[in-house]
Amino acid sequence: MSEKEIYQRVEEWLSRMTLEQKIGQMIQTERMSITPEEVKVFHIGSVLSGGGSSPGENKPADWVKMNDAFWAASVEEDEKHLPIPILYGVDAIHGHNNVLGATIFPHNIGLGCANDPELVKKIAQSTAREILATGVEWTFAPTLAVARNNQWGRTYESYSEDPEIVKSYAGAFVEGLQGDLKTDSVIACVKHWVGDGGTTYGIDQGDTDISEAELRKIHIPPYIPAIQAGTLTVMASFNSWKGDKLHGHKYLLTDVLKEELGFKGFIISDWDGCDYLNADFHQTVAQGVNAGIDLFMVSEKWKPFGESLNQHVNSGNVKPERIDDAVRRILYVKIKYGLFEKPRPSARYWSNHESFGGSAHREVAREAVRKSLVLLKNENDLLPLKRDARIIVAGKNANDRGHQCGGFTVAWQGVSDSMDEESDEPASKITTAYGADAGVQRGKIIGGTSIWEGIKAMSPKAELNINGNMADRSRHDVGIVVIGETPYAEGMGDIRQGDETIAEMATKIKGLMKVLHPYGHSLVLNELHPEDLEAIKNITNQRIPAVVVLLSGRTLIIEKELEESTAFVAAWLPGSEGQGVADLLFGVYDFKGKLSFSWQKKAGENFRKGDEPYNPLFAFGYGLSYSNNTEN
Known part of the structure; x- marks a missing residue:
């Protein structure tokens, strides 16, 4: 369908719509806050799943059944309702990470070290098919943040401190998701527009106080190739720029974005993003609409939102032309994607497809792991290890698929899925729908391998001892210690030295701030997780050389851990395929990853490529290999 034909259809639909129907199309709410019947009655344009929010037993069939019900309600036509199908959105940011059994790919920080746009495109294509297997059409990805301070809790969602790497991935990822906008495609949403990676002190949702x-x-710059690749949606950012919030900018x-860069699709708010424009909810509605947001992600207060927007239009605070512009953009996306022609979710080609979590997608993820480790x-050329070596494997992250997947996996804040040495039963603490604790559940990372499981498959003589206290030089030739951070997401991953930084931001930002409890107060790993150094020393004190594998969502201060190690690997957050780590440790493949972030020596440093002076511990682009055991 040509652009002219698309816009003709848009105008045909728009001409038939009442104000209430238009406002309904501008609302997206969370699945637990609405019923299919309400979707029809209120003409809702979109529904989403928040982090950890899933139907039934959280299997693809449960998702398809749910989406069938929402879709059927949205397309039922009568004298009060037009048959405009909804869009269902999810945060599938490193695979279809909300759903049990999905393939979980490395988080973006690892992919940046691979510096491989074609790999990223393959990941996006695999992710699209797993999304389609659940009857979903839209993912809030890719993230195009250029993280400049790794105290930020979302650093791992950034490919690099260098906009050139992020630019090289942006179009490739969008193309991988959207393709030809037909059977194999889902809708992309680049985020978060704009400057989220540049906040002062790395405070999530803080102020990016830089020049234009x-x-x-x-x-x-990363948004330009994404727009050129045809991304259909963009998400507004929670951060402010020079004190002014992006949701009202x-x-x-x-x-x-819309006029200068020529973006034709629609802008969606972040989760209740307009609520923080000021303390008066009614006023925030008008501020967001008039600023240019088209679709509003409203987790619960979607009815008051609709009522408020209706009042603003009737009182003249929001012009009808602005409403029409927003709805035109929403209809444009739905028509261009072919949503009106698609059958119900359960009848679509990829629904409940056996490729979900299958070997083909997992092999792509395993390749991504191999290419991302640094x-x-x-x-002493300790690596690669020999398969017949007597290996002791230690560290809290050695046998925990949840930890190696990180945040935004099954639950918003991620899960612990550790297998202790007494039981085969993994325990996971689940956090649902942006905050509600659902207690301890079992076995939540289904499929894939932990790093320990990958090592054991390579080396039958390997033994697991989490704290390393059973290390014995007479029984062990080498130790592998898998250490680092535990899962977190968004502001709960921030590092903050004290509350004075928040107070400082509060004086600069015009509006409200959403402050979450930080991950810690220091980037020094030994202060965050002293148990890691203890596990390493339990091995090295026995004069056994140690290979240290660090799982983290950012570079950390690792002086003591590095000193104790004979070999040291930055594995980032590799996802569900821990076997890919073992592939490198045993030399099945060589290391190719190069740092996409500069690695600081000590607390307080924040070196970035191009800085003067520039004196990091490991420079941007650093990475050893077996073929050349020096930087290459």
Whole structure:
């Protein structure tokens, strides 16, 4: 269908719509806050799943059944309702990570070290098919943040501190998701527009206090290839720019993104994003609409939102032309995607498809693991290991698929899925729908392998001892210690030295702040997780050389851990395929990953490529290999 034909259809639908129907199309709410019947009655345009929010037993069939019900309600036509199908959205940011049994790919920080746009495109294509297997059409990905301070809890969602790497991935990921916008495609949503990676002190949802020249040099460039690749949606960011919140920033949302850059699709708010524009909910509705947001992610208060927007239009605070512009954009996306022609979710080609979590997708994920790991140290050519070596494997992250997947996996904050040495039963603490604790559940990372399981498959003589206290030089030739961070997401991953930084931001930001409890107060690993160094020393004190594998969503201060190690690997958050880590440790493949972030020596440092002076522990682009055990 040509662009002309698409816009003709848009105008045909728009001409038939009442104000209430238009407002309904501008609302997206969480699945637990609405019924299929309400979707029809209120003409709702979109529904989403928040982190950890899933139907039934959280299997693809449960998702398809749910989406069938929402779709059927949205397309039922009568004298009060037009048959406009809904879009269902999810945060499938490293695979279809909400759903049990999905293939979980490395988080973006690891993929940035691979510096391989074609790999990223393959990941996006695999992710699209797993999304389609659940009857879903839309993912809030890719994230195009250029993280500049790794105290930020979302650093792992950034490919690099260098906008050039992020730019090289942006179009490839969008193309991988959207393809030809037919059977194999889902809708992409690039986020978060704009500057989310540049906040002062790395505070999530904080203030990016930089010049417009720097904003255009560092943070805007990745969006240009994404728009050129045809991304259909963009998500507004929670951060502010020079004190003004992006959700109410007409210049950046409308003047720059829509008009200057020529973005044709629609802008969606982040989770209740407009609520923080000021304390008056009624006023925030008008602020967001007038700034240029088209579809509003409203987790619970979607009825008051609709009522408020109706009042604003009737009182003249919001012009009918702005409503029509928003709905045109929403209809444009739905028509261009072919949503009106698609059958009900259960009848679509990929629904409940056996490829979900299957071997083909997992092999792509395993390849991504192999290409993303960075070898930082390899004294005496300890690596690669011999398969017949007597190996003791230790560290809290050695046998925990939840930890190696990180945040945004099954639950918003991720899960612990550790297998202790007494039981085969993994325990997982689940956090649902952005905060509600659902207690301890069992076995939540289904499929894939832990790093320990990958090592054991390679080396039958390997033994698991989490704290390493059974290390014995007479019984063990080498130790592998898998250490690092535990899962977190968004502001709960922030590192903050004290509350004074929040107080400082509060004086600069015009509006409200959403402050979450931080992950810690220091980037020094030994202060965050002293148990890691203890496990390493339990092995090295026995004069056994140690290979340390670090799982983390950012670079950390690792002076003591690095000193104790003979070999050191940055594995980032590799996802469900821990076997890919073992592939490298045993030399089945060589290391190829190069740092996409500069690695600081000590607390307080924040070196970035191009800085003067520039004196990090490991420079941007550093990475060893077996073929050349020096930086290459």
